[in-house]
Amino acid sequence: MIPETLLRVERLRKHYPVTKGILFTKSLGFVRAVDDISFTIAAGETLGLVGESGCGKTTTSKLILNLEEPTDGQVLLQGKPIHGLRGEALREYRALAQAVFQDPWSSLNPRMTVGRTIAESLIVTGWGSGEEIAERIRELLDQVGLRAEQAMQYPHEFSGGQRQRIALAAALASRPKLIVLDEPVSALDVSIRAQIMNLLKDIQARDNVAYLLVAHDLATVRHMTDQTAVMYLGRIVEYAPTKLLFGNVLHPYTKALFSAVLPPRPNRQEDEIVLAGDVPSPLNPPGGCRFHTRCPFAMARCAREEPQLHEVEPGHLVSCFLHEAA
Amino acid sequence: MHRVPWIPIVIIAVMISMAVFAPQLAPYSPIDQTLRDKLLPPVWVDGGSMKYILGTDAFGRDILSRLIFGARVSLIVALLALTAGGGVGLTIGIVAGYFGGTVDNVLMRLVDAAFTFPAILFALLLAVTMGQGLTTLVIAISLLLWASFARIIRGEVLALKQRDFVALARVRGCSPARIMLTHILPNVLNTFMVLVTLNIGVVIIAEASLSFLGAGVPPPTPTWGLMISDGRGRIADAWWISVIPGIAITLLVLSVNLFGDWMRDRLDPRLRQL
Amino acid sequence: MTELDSEPVLEVRDLHTHFFLRRGVVKAVDGVSFSLHKGEVLGLVGESGCGKSMTALSVMRLLPKGSARTVQGRVLLHGEDILTRSPREMREIRGSQISMILQDPQTSLNPVFTVGEQLREAIFHRTHGRNKDVMREAIEALRRVDIAAPEQRIGQFPHQMSGGMKQRVVGAIVMSGQPGVLIADEPTTALDVTIQLQYLKLLQRLQRETGMAILFITHDFGVVARMCDRVAVMYAGRIVECGTVEQVFENPSHPYTRALIASVPKMTGPIERLYTIEGQPPSLMDLPVGCRFAPRCPHAEQRCHDIYPPAFAVETGHDAHCWMLEAE
Numbered sequence: 001m002i003p004e005t006l007l008r009v010e011r012l013r014k015h016y017p018v019t020k021g022i023l024f025t026k027s028l029g030f031v032r033a034v035d036d037i038s039f040t041i042a043a044g045e046t047l048g049l050v051g052e053s054g055c056g057k058t059t060t061s062k063l064i065l066n067l068e069e070p071t072d073g074q075v076l077l078q079g080k081p082i083h084g085l086r087g088e089a090l091r092e093y094r095a096l097a098q099a100v101f102q103d104p105w106s107s108l109n110p111r112m113t114v115g116r117t118i119a120e121s122l123i124v125t126g127w128g129s130g131e132e133i134a135e136r137i138r139e140l141l142d143q144v145g146l147r148a149e150q151a152m153q154y155p156h157e158f159s160g161g162q163r164q165r166i167a168l169a170a171a172l173a174s175r176p177k178l179i180v181l182d183e184p185v186s187a188l189d190v191s192i193r194a195q196i197m198n199l200l201k202d203i204q205a206r207d208n209v210a211y212l213l214v215a216h217d218l219a220t221v222r223h224m225t226d227q228t229a230v231m232y233l234g235r236i237v238e239y240a241p242t243k244l245l246f247g248n249v250l251h252p253y254t255k256a257l258f259s260a261v262l263p264p265r266p267n268r269q270e271d272e273i274v275l276a277g278d279v280p281s282p283l284n285p286p287g288g289c290r291f292h293t294r295c296p297f298a299m300a301r302c303a304r305e306e307p308q309l310h311e312v313e314p315g316h317l318v319s320c321f322l323h324e325a326a
Numbered sequence: 327m328h329r330v331p332w333i334p335i336v337i338i339a340v341m342i343s344m345a346v347f348a349p350q351l352a353p354y355s356p357i358d359q360t361l362r363d364k365l366l367p368p369v370w371v372d373g374g375s376m377k378y379i380l381g382t383d384a385f386g387r388d389i390l391s392r393l394i395f396g397a398r399v400s401l402i403v404a405l406l407a408l409t410a411g412g413g414v415g416l417t418i419g420i421v422a423g424y425f426g427g428t429v430d431n432v433l434m435r436l437v438d439a440a441f442t443f444p445a446i447l448f449a450l451l452l453a454v455t456m457g458q459g460l461t462t463l464v465i466a467i468s469l470l471l472w473a474s475f476a477r478i479i480r481g482e483v484l485a486l487k488q489r490d491f492v493a494l495a496r497v498r499g500c501s502p503a504r505i506m507l508t509h510i511l512p513n514v515l516n517t518f519m520v521l522v523t524l525n526i527g528v529v530i531i532a533e534a535s536l537s538f539l540g541a542g543v544p545p546p547t548p549t550w551g552l553m554i555s556d557g558r559g560r561i562a563d564a565w566w567i568s569v570i571p572g573i574a575i576t577l578l579v580l581s582v583n584l585f586g587d588w589m590r591d592r593l594d595p596r597l598r599q600l
Numbered sequence: 601m602t603e604l605d606s607e608p609v610l611e612v613r614d615l616h617t618h619f620f621l622r623r624g625v626v627k628a629v630d631g632v633s634f635s636l637h638k639g640e641v642l643g644l645v646g647e648s649g650c651g652k653s654m655t656a657l658s659v660m661r662l663l664p665k666g667s668a669r670t671v672q673g674r675v676l677l678h679g680e681d682i683l684t685r686s687p688r689e690m691r692e693i694r695g696s697q698i699s700m701i702l703q704d705p706q707t708s709l710n711p712v713f714t715v716g717e718q719l720r721e722a723i724f725h726r727t728h729g730r731n732k733d734v735m736r737e738a739i740e741a742l743r744r745v746d747i748a749a750p751e752q753r754i755g756q757f758p759h760q761m762s763g764g765m766k767q768r769v770v771g772a773i774v775m776s777g778q779p780g781v782l783i784a785d786e787p788t789t790a791l792d793v794t795i796q797l798q799y800l801k802l803l804q805r806l807q808r809e810t811g812m813a814i815l816f817i818t819h820d821f822g823v824v825a826r827m828c829d830r831v832a833v834m835y836a837g838r839i840v841e842c843g844t845v846e847q848v849f850e851n852p853s854h855p856y857t858r859a860l861i862a863s864v865p866k867m868t869g870p871i872e873r874l875y876t877i878e879g880q881p882p883s884l885m886d887l888p889v890g891c892r893f894a895p896r897c898p899h900a901e902q903r904c905h906d907i908y909p910p911a912f913a914v915e916t917g918h919d920a921h922c923w924m925l926e927a928e
Contacts, residue, residue, distance in 0.1 A: 052792035065497050094499035106490040111512035117491075121498035159880060170498070189647040190819060194863035194874035201873075216793055223865035223874070246867075260793040262822030264864050266846045274801055275794045277748070278762040 006177055006210050007041040007064065012073035014059050018283055031283045033059040035234035036073070041227070043177065044208035048215060048225035048242065050257065054279050055231040057214045061180045064212060065099055066090075077178065091125055098171035102183035104163035108155035114141075114166050115151030121174040140169040144199060161192035165199070172203065182214045197224060218261050222246050230254045233282055233290040236309060240316035250318045252295045289320070297322060331588045334581035341578055345397040352391035357546040360386035365564050381566045383556060389570055392548040396571065399549040403463055404529045408522050411468030415475020416518055420506050422476065423483025434480070440473035446539065453541035463542045467532050475521055482514045516590050523586030527579040550575055607679070608635035609813050610659070610698070610781050615673035617651075617658045624885040628654040628668070630837035636781065641807065641814040643824035643845070646834035647860075649881060652817045655834075656783045659815075660700055661690050677781065696726065699779035703786040705766035709758040715742075715769045716754035722773045741772040746802055764795035768802065775806060782807075785817045800827055821861060825849060830917075833857045836881050836892040843918030853920040856893045891921070899924060 015030040034056040041047045049057045062068045064075055066082050075082050082093050098121070101107050108117055115137045116123075122133050138148040144165040155163060164184060171179050181200070185193040197220070204211065215221050221228055222242060229239040230251065238251040249255050252273075259273040275294045280286055286293050292302035299321065307319040344351060364386035367374045374381060380389040422433040449466035456462050486492065487510075495505045534551015536542040543549055550571040557567025617629035629651045636642050644652045657663050658670045661682070674681045682693060694700075702708050710718060719738045727734065735754075742750035745768040758766055767787060774782065784803065788796040804827065807814055816827055824831050825845060832842040833854065841854040852858040862875035879896045882888055888895060894904040904923055912925035 052794060062493075065493075067493055067496060091499050094497065097497070099494060099497045101490040101494065103490055107494060109491045109495075109509050109513070112508070120495065120500065124499045124501075124504065161880075167494070170494070174498075190821075190860055191647060191863050191877040194865075194876045197865070198874055198876060219865040219867050222867060223871055256794055258867075260797040261867055262797075262820070262826045263867055264821035264825055264861055265849050266825050272797065274797055276798075278764055278795065279792070 004043050005040050006043040006045075006078060007212070008076040008079075009037060009039050009060075009064070010074050010076070012037050012060070012063060012075065013071045014056075014063055014068060015071045029284050031281075032234045032285060033282060034063065034070075035285075037229075037231070037234075037236045038073075039227075039229050039236065039239060041178065041210050041212060044204065044210055045227065046204070046211040046213055046225040048213045048221035048228045049231060050215060050218065050221055050228060051231035052216060052257075052279060054233070054282055056234040056282070057231050058182060060231075061099070061182050061212060061214050064178075065097060065180055066093065095121065095125060095174040096176050097178045097180070098174065098176040099180040099182065100164065100167045100171050100184045102187050104160045104167065104187060107167045108163055110155055112154075113151065114153055114155065114158075117155075117166065118151070118170045118173055120170065125174070127174075136173065140172055143172065143203065144169045145195075159192075160188050161195060164188065164196050168196075168199070168203070172207070172209075175207070176209060178210045178212065180212045180214070183216070184213075185220065186215070186217065193220075200224065218246075218257060230257065233279065233285045235290060235319070236317075237291065237320070238316075238318050239309065244313070244316050248313070248316070250312060250316070250323050251291075251320050252297050252322070253291045256294075331584045334584040334588075337577055337581040338585060341397050341401065341574075341581075344394045345401045348395045348398050352388075352394045354388040354391045356387065356392045356395040356548045358387065362386065365560075367564070368566050368570070371566075380570050381564075383553075383567045384560060384564070387546075389553075389566065392553055393550070393571060393574060396548040396550045396553055397574075399460070399543055399547065400530055400533060400551065400575075403460065403467065403533045403549075404526055406460075406464040407467035407471060407529050407532075408525060410464060411471030412475050412518065412522055412525070414468065415472035416479055416514070418472070418476040419479025420483055420510055420514065423480040424487060424502065424506050424510060426484075426487075430480070433476070437473045437476050440469065445470040446535070446541075449536050449541045450539065458541065458544045460543060463533060463536060466536060466541065467529055470532060471525060471529070474525075475518075478521060479514055479517060482517050483510055486510055486513055519586055519590055523582045526582050527575070530575050530579070608637050608676075609678060610636040610815070611674075611676040611679075612655070612659060613674045613676070615655065615658055615670065615675065617654050617663065617668060617670045619667045620669065621667055626884045627837050627887060628884060629658060629670075630884075630887070632673075632834070632837070632839055634832050634839060634842065636813045636815055638780075638813055639807070639811045640830065641816055641828045643828035643831040644815060644817045644834060645819065645821065645824050645831055647819055647881065649884070650834040651837040651884075652834050653785055656700065656785050656815065656817055660694060660698065660783065661685075661687075662694075662700075695722070695777040695779070697779055698781040698783065699774040699777055700783045700785065701767070701770055701774055701787045703789050705763060705770050705790070706758070708770045709766060711758055714755055714757055715761070716756075719754070719769070719773050719776065722776045726777055737776070741776050742769070744775070744806070745769070745772045746798075747772070762795075764791050764799060767791060767799060771799075771802065771806070775810070778810065779812060781813050781815070783815045783817070786819070788823065789818070789820075796823075803827070821849075821864060833860070836887065837884060838892065838921070840893065840922070841918075841920040843914065843920075847915060847918040851914065851918070853914045853918070853925060854893075854922050855897050855899055855924075857920070891923070 012034055013036055014034040015032050017030055018028040019025040020028055037060065039047065049060060051057045063070050069083055077093060077096060085093055118137050118140055119133050122128065122136060127133065137151050141148055141151060146162065146165055158166065185196050188196060203209065213221065213224050225242045228242045228245045229236045230253065232253050238245065238254045249258050256273045256275045273296060277294055280293055288303040288305055289307050292298040295302065301321055307321050309317045309319045312318050312323045363378065363382050364384055366378050366382045368381040369376055369379050378388050380393065382388055418433050422430040448469060452462050452466050492505060492509055495509050530550060533542060533549060534554055537549050537552045538555040545552060553571040554568045557564065561568055613633050615629055615632045619626035619628055632655050634642065644655065646652045659675050670683060675683050677698060682690065685693065716738055719741060720734050723734050723737050739750045739754060742753060747753050747765060747768055788799050791799060818824060828845050830844050831848050832839045833856065835856050841848060841857045848857065852861055859875060859877045863877060865874060877896055882892055882895065888905065890905040890907055891909055894900040897904065909921045909923045911919040911921055913919045914925060
């Protein structure tokens with residue numbers, strides 16, 4: 001059975017104009033933060049979006065959360081475009097798509113009790129009576145492993161891990177179908193990360209909620225996701241079911257990312273791929289394949305033409321001339 | 327962590343009761359002149375008498391009574407001007423900071439204009455068109471205040487807007503108005519309180535200058551500011567005329583500041599626990 | 601590479617650093633001892649608040665002014681206690697004999713000076729050479745940390761550089777003093793993974809070229825495995841286990857070390873539910889009398905709660921503070 005598609009991202013672009021001057025602005029070009037990406041997430045499934053800073057993964061999550069308007073392309077949730085919604089339709093969409101962000105110290109309003117934060121999406125939509133909402137807060141706190149009486153406390157009384165639990169409870173309140181998890185564990189201590197990752201998996205197993213997991217840590221992605229998309233400079237360079245991808249890494253950039261994973265066991269550098277230089281500026285990125293300036297396997301053609309994502313084995317998409325379909 | 331600042335609270339309470347119960351408290355009329363008792367020093371200085379505890383001014387008016395009645399005008403002006411000017415500044419700062427873009431540009435150019443416009447000239451124009459009095463004074467001082475409130479609050483909001491909880495509030499479906507009221511406003515109230523306490527001094531001095539220029543409350547109604555300017559020419563031989571209301575202003579501003587510090591710590595849930 | 605028989609270049613003995621706050625005494629470092637030998641990389645690993653950074657700052661004598669104080673212990677640099685040195689002598693020692701790289705290159709560099717000015721200042725401080733020589737040396741120093749076109753880069757300001765490049769400039773400044781001991785406090789935590797690998801390789805190369813010893817502070821076991829010869833695991837202000845990287849990773853003997861390694865998701869093998877450590881580390885103001893990990897330890901017995909376990913040898917050069925090792 002093919003699971004029903006929950007989220008569809010179609011040829012999404014987000015370009016930020018860069019200008020100089022205040023009164024007489026001069027355009028310096030565009031930061032192509034997200035440049036023509038497409039993917040889908042099925043109900044109850046997790047997609048991992050991997051890449052380094054500046055690759056556009058956070059912009060993508062903001063576009064999906066309707067915090068930014070796309071320059072081009074569209075995002076469909078349950079078949080309906082999410083941008084340009086107003087009034088009741090917008091509220092319905094907001095209830096379906098929620099988020100947990102990276103920094104637990106910035107995610108909670110210091111002036112709002114934990115209970116109010118958790119109930120906010122319910123209060124806004126007029127979900128129920130005061131007593132019903134209080135009951136729901138108790139239920140949510142219990143689900144994320146906190147005590148009911150902690151609803152009256154303020155965020156400063158909680159540790160980083162507990163704050164991420166509160167943020168998760170707030171995201172779950174409206175019974176969403178999709179939660180965007182933007183680096184949800186990377187700011188936490190190692191022993192706390194495992195707790196939150198287990199909690200996320202438990203909730204998914206019970207509620208059948210889909211996750212978009214934005215992360216840089218491949219081991220976390222492997223542990224958490226069904227599908228993986230690797231981004232570089234605003235583009236998806238490799239996209240496949242996680243099992244397939246981790247078993248058969250194809251794109252040179254993905255290979256470099258894998259090579260940079262340092263496993264927690266003694267390892268003397270085997271055949272590491274160490275990339276030279278830094279990620280180029282997404283302001284006017286390199287022509288041709290965007291990775292060719294750092295690619296150890298770059299050919300003359302890579303500087304001229306831009307490779308397109310194409311299927312090299314069932315479900316495994318790569319944009320690289322090294323793996324062109326025969 | 328901080329003890330309740332009893333001394334400032336007592337001082338503020340005394341000043342407020344002075345303002346409220348002025349007719350009952352004052353030993354003399356603040357405006358009746360007794361020329362034969364003019365320029366008497368306070369009781370603890372040679373030549374002073376128990377009759378006029380804080381001395382008299384050049385027209386033989388009792389300084390104590392003028393101080394008590396002056397508290398009325400000064401405190402009412404401060405309260406009204408800070409509420410009006412501060413409130414407008416707070417609102418504009420939050421709106422400009424939160425929406426950004428064109429809204430921010432337009433509002434901030436208005437703020438710039440307010441800063442460059444000579445407030446005193448404006449107050450004088452107001453006095454001419456509306457006549458002297460409390461309303462004129464409050465409007466003039468509010469116009470002087472709002473821009474600095476707006477600018478500082480806006481800066482605070484810009485920083486606050488970057489925090490994830492603001493984006494998450496949008497994700498949870500909060501309208502801009504709701505975000506500004508429940509997420510932004512409570513987090514800038516500290517700054518607002520600090521600005522209010524810092525500006526009480528400014529307001530009282532402004533009231534003094536405007537009253538002196540004839541744009542404020544018309545004499546002989548006493549205000550602290552007017553009292554200071556009355557004694558200006560006699561600072562060498564009758565220092566008490568200016569110095570005593572000066573001390574009152576200093577005490578009030580200092581007390582409000584200390585009280586404001588304590589309030590800010592109380593309001594901040596992070597500090598309350600320590 | 602490790603010369604365990606040689607004299608240690610840095611030896612820390614029974615170090616105690618406490619914060620004196622109105623609410624009580626925070627025992628951030630509470631009896632830490634280790635030694636660092638010439639040409640060796642020692643990893644100091646633990647979670648936030650375990651005292652690893654405070655240990656580093658105590659050694660550098662750069663504790664935050666006011667509340668923090670090293671109340672006990674000795675820090676021997678080439679056999680001499682630097683805790684008794686005057687602040688002036690300490691300034692001489694820092695930079696020339698012992699240096700430090702911090703997590704955030706943004707705060708290590710001054711934004712109003714060019715990287716060249718900052719680098720040249722460090723070089724001039726040591727050599728008092730002529731302008732031309734200092735300049736040549738500065739360019740050379742940038743080249744050594746793999747900065748392309750150093751002649752152009754030297755005139756740039758920190759904000760014109762990427763995070764990885766800034767951290768390499770910090771490395772160049774630190775290395776210009778030719779310190780025998782380098783303390784690196786989470787130097788790659790703020791960097792992207794591919795840039796982290798670049799940086800670790802660079803540090804490793806510099807370490808081999810100069811023979812300096814590195815105390816590498818991190819929370820990441822992967823970085824320890826890649827970089828270090830030996831590793832010390834810290835928990836709640838104390839070192840609970842210490843040994844060579846091979847020993848500690850292949851035979852983790854303290855339950856905390858075992859739990860930490862087990863709770864990290866792996867790149868190979870079946871995907872299972874992650875192992876978690878229940879509860880939270882104890883408050884450093886109110887530490888248990890016995891083993892500090894006992895309240896969270898699945899193997900804790902009564903004695904663990906009552907008496908702090910001494911170091912038991914697991915094998916040569918590998919010991920751990922756990923009563924379970926006593927019988928063996």
